[in-house]
Amino acid sequence: MVKRLQIFFAVDTLEYLHRGGRINGASRYFGTALDIKPILFFNSEGKIDALERMRTKKKALQRLIALGEQQANGRPVHVGIAHANVPQAAQGFRGEVEKRLNCKEIFTVELSPVIGVHVGPGTIGIALYSEY
Incomplete structure (x- = not known):
């Protein structure tokens, strides 16, 4: 199952x-000025790595869904949405996920x-796995 979990x-x-x-401080300063939203993932060793950077929160959330679509590849998936103190945003994100993915459960x-503590408030994540 670990190989199918993203x-x-x-x-x-x-x-x-x-x-x-x-x-570093310079990355934080310029990233904040440019409204950069990093997309992180858990690598095969269970450590958090950067995957890519998006320019706005809306684009970052759309990219999370696109990554989910890539991983699901049309198969039914089990989905978990996690949020850091933004329940309304998480519910909106969940609605978009339900529209675009074949969710067996969510x-x-x-x-x-x-x-x-590492990612801060406002973070939204998606975890998904397929049965096959």
């Missing part, structure tokens, strides 16, 4: 990545503090 996050603020030492949860 987890992606769109980070809303660069402040917490900077505080945690994942990016649920929404608050992001765990272990992850939340």
Whole structure:
């Protein structure tokens, strides 16, 4: 199942990545000025890595759904939506996911503090896996 599980996050603020030492001050400054929203994922070793950067939160969330579509490849998937203190945004995101993916089941949860401390409030993530 681990090979079929994918987890992606769109980070809303660069402040917490900077505080945690994942990016330097210049990256934080310019990234914030340009409204950069990094998309992170869990790699095969279970560590968080950067996948790509989007220019706005809306584009970042659309990219998360597109990544989900790529991974699902038309198959039914089990989906989890996680958010860091943005329940309304998570519900809107969930609605878009339900429209575009063949969700066998879907649920929404608050992001765990272990992850939340590194990515900060406003983060929304998607986890999905297929049965085959």
